Amino acid sequence: MTIAEQERTAEPAPRTPALRVVIVNGSPSRPSKTMGLVDVILDTLKDMLPIEASRVDVYHLGAGFTGAIEREDVTPEVAEALRLAENADLLIAAAPVFRGSYPGMFKHFFDLVEQYALANKPVLLAATGGGDHHALVLEHAMRPLFGFFQALTIPVALFASAGDFDGTTLLNPRVHGRIEIGLTDVVDLLRARATGAPWTRAFE
Amino acid sequence: MSFEIGIMTFGELTEDQATGALPSPRRRVRETIEQARVADQAGLDVFGVGEHHRSDFVGSAPAILLAAAAEKTENIKLTSAVTVLGSEDPVRVWEQFATIDLLSAGRAEIIAGRGSYTESFPLFGYDLKDYADLFREKLDLLLKIRDQNPLTWQGRFRAPLVDADIAPRADGGTLPIWVGVGGSPASAVSTGRLGLPMALALLLGPMTYHQETVELYRAAAAEAGHDADALPISINVHGFVARTSQRARDVMYPYFAKGMMDNNHQRGRGFRMPRAAFDAQASPRAGLLVGSPQEIIDKLLGYHELYGLDRALLQMGFGGVPQKDHLEAIELLATEVAPVVRREVALRHRSAA
Numbered sequence: 001m002t003i004a005e006q007e008r009t010a011e012p013a014p015r016t017p018a019l020r021v022v023i024v025n026g027s028p029s030r031p032s033k034t035m036g037l038v039d040v041i042l043d044t045l046k047d048m049l050p051i052e053a054s055r056v057d058v059y060h061l062g063a064g065f066t067g068a069i070e071r072e073d074v075t076p077e078v079a080e081a082l083r084l085a086e087n088a089d090l091l092i093a094a095a096p097v098f099r100g101s102y103p104g105m106f107k108h109f110f111d112l113v114e115q116y117a118l119a120n121k122p123v124l125l126a127a128t129g130g131g132d133h134h135a136l137v138l139e140h141a142m143r144p145l146f147g148f149f150q151a152l153t154i155p156v157a158l159f160a161s162a163g164d165f166d167g168t169t170l171l172n173p174r175v176h177g178r179i180e181i182g183l184t185d186v187v188d189l190l191r192a193r194a195t196g197a198p199w200t201r202a203f204e
Numbered sequence: 205m206s207f208e209i210g211i212m213t214f215g216e217l218t219e220d221q222a223t224g225a226l227p228s229p230r231r232r233v234r235e236t237i238e239q240a241r242v243a244d245q246a247g248l249d250v251f252g253v254g255e256h257h258r259s260d261f262v263g264s265a266p267a268i269l270l271a272a273a274a275e276k277t278e279n280i281k282l283t284s285a286v287t288v289l290g291s292e293d294p295v296r297v298w299e300q301f302a303t304i305d306l307l308s309a310g311r312a313e314i315i316a317g318r319g320s321y322t323e324s325f326p327l328f329g330y331d332l333k334d335y336a337d338l339f340r341e342k343l344d345l346l347l348k349i350r351d352q353n354p355l356t357w358q359g360r361f362r363a364p365l366v367d368a369d370i371a372p373r374a375d376g377g378t379l380p381i382w383v384g385v386g387g388s389p390a391s392a393v394s395t396g397r398l399g400l401p402m403a404l405a406l407l408l409g410p411m412t413y414h415q416e417t418v419e420l421y422r423a424a425a426a427e428a429g430h431d432a433d434a435l436p437i438s439i440n441v442h443g444f445v446a447r448t449s450q451r452a453r454d455v456m457y458p459y460f461a462k463g464m465m466d467n468n469h470q471r472g473r474g475f476r477m478p479r480a481a482f483d484a485q486a487s488p489r490a491g492l493l494v495g496s497p498q499e500i501i502d503k504l505l506g507y508h509e510l511y512g513l514d515r516a517l518l519q520m521g522f523g524g525v526p527q528k529d530h531l532e533a534i535e536l537l538a539t540e541v542a543p544v545v546r547r548e549v550a551l552r553h554r555s556a557a
Contacts, residue, residue, distance in 0.1 A: 163391075166390045166393075169390075171393040172389035172393065172420070173424075
């Protein structure tokens with residue numbers, strides 16, 4: 001499956017619109033540490049405001065994605081995944097570090113995104129790597145990518161090392177703490193940007 | 205608990221620096237048992253054997269070496285350092301260590317670790333991608349075997365146990381099970397949550413290297429409802445004791461450097477340790493426990509203060525230190541270092557109480 005619909009918050013206040021969160025997942029693994037980090041981000045976010053989360057697994061979009069050179073080449077399912085990301089209230093860009101940067105497949109997805117589709121869109125940057133020395137991938141590789149898109153990247157970007165996980169479960173309380181800080185910084189902004197209908201899904 | 209000092213070995217085979225010849229595995233296993241005997245007679249508290257599955261080590265089956273050591277010793281505790289639990293069958297591990305416990309009248313222990321080398325996983329048919337899940341599940345089973353017999357248990361990686369009778373039971377009914385932790389925050393947290401004693405591996409680096417590990421461990425233990433301050437912490441660390449600082453460094457350096465190059469490799473290449481780097485690791489604020497008895501005393505008390513340390517296992521023969529030098533170091537550790545550290549730590553506990 002290319003687009004994984006995830007849960008929506010159990011009990012949003014009736015008239016509060018849900019924040020439509022779309023995760024662009026740059027990890028080929030299932031399960032993965034990268035999604036282990038994102039799980040904690042979503043759990044933390046869920047406690048702050050109603051959310052409705054969907055995920056695009058770029059490594060599993062198939063030949064209609066990998067063989068596409070231009071936007072017009074993509075299959076309808078891939079076009080839907082791209083639109084989902086372009087229309088998110090909050091985009092979570094999450095990737096493991098491969099060869100010193102985000103994986104090529106992750107970049108390929110954003111190479112197909114419309115140039116101005118992410119302008120002024122809140123984007124949360126998250127990455128995982130084998131060690132702490134990879135942490136600046138967030139600032140030196142991911143943030144410039146979204147700088148190109150004129151996106152509104154959230155100031156605190158989130159990184160976790162292999163040693164912070166038991167398997168794919170994030171255990172290091174210091175990373176949990178940083179997630180809490182990063183999201184608290186922007187929770188008012190996110191609330192203001194939430195557009196999801198309270199009881200219906202935005203994209204059926 | 206009172207402060208415990210012991211030694212450990214991997215039984216590595218390192219070529220002789222003068223002749224280039226490898227010691228015979230037969231000689232090396234005999235030397236290993238002799239180290240246990242001397243440590244026991246001199247009054248050390250713990251003897252540990254590590255597990256490495258490669259032809260540059262004789263220590264692939266620590267339980268067998270510990271059983272042999274049990275026959276030559278009277279008082280010393282016998283532990284694996286570590287048992288690579290992820291690639292073991294916990295039922296067999298329990299049977300072996302319970303047997304050592306009977307042979308030694310209650311002196312057996314297990315340090316369960318994930319393992320720093322990975323050779324044992326393909327050897328026993330395990331997939332390295334299950335590394336974390338294997339360890340979690342097998343530790344769970346080992347702890348349940350310790351707690352109850354017969355046992356009904358089910359997991360992913362081995363056949364279920366249905367009302368299984370696992371024998372023998374240990375001499376005193378139970379065995380101490382420690383968890384070996386290399387320093388990753390996640391293993392510190394998961395070990396703390398389980399409320400198990402933690403054996404820290406300290407290879408090189410500043411003495412404060414594991415401060416965060418210890419903080420995370422105790423915080424996770426407290427959060428899970430364990431008495432965090434009562435949980436024992438041990439370090440497994442390289443070192444060497446001699447009469448003088450200079451002699452300790454001069455004896456240890458060439459063998460340690462050789463061992464780091466020849467035995468401490470994952471892909472056929474070790475790493476070079478220049479003398480200056482070694483001396484830096486031997487300095488007062490660095491982790492290597494090499495020096496005169498007084499230097500070792502100061503460092504162990506420093507570690508006790510930093511981590512609330514209860515136990516230290518020194519690896520003093522790494523890289524083929526000649527048996528005669530190794531045995532002398534064991535005696536010095538037992539007679540000049542251990543009594544002072546035990547006394548000082550006991551005094552500190554008393555004045556703190």
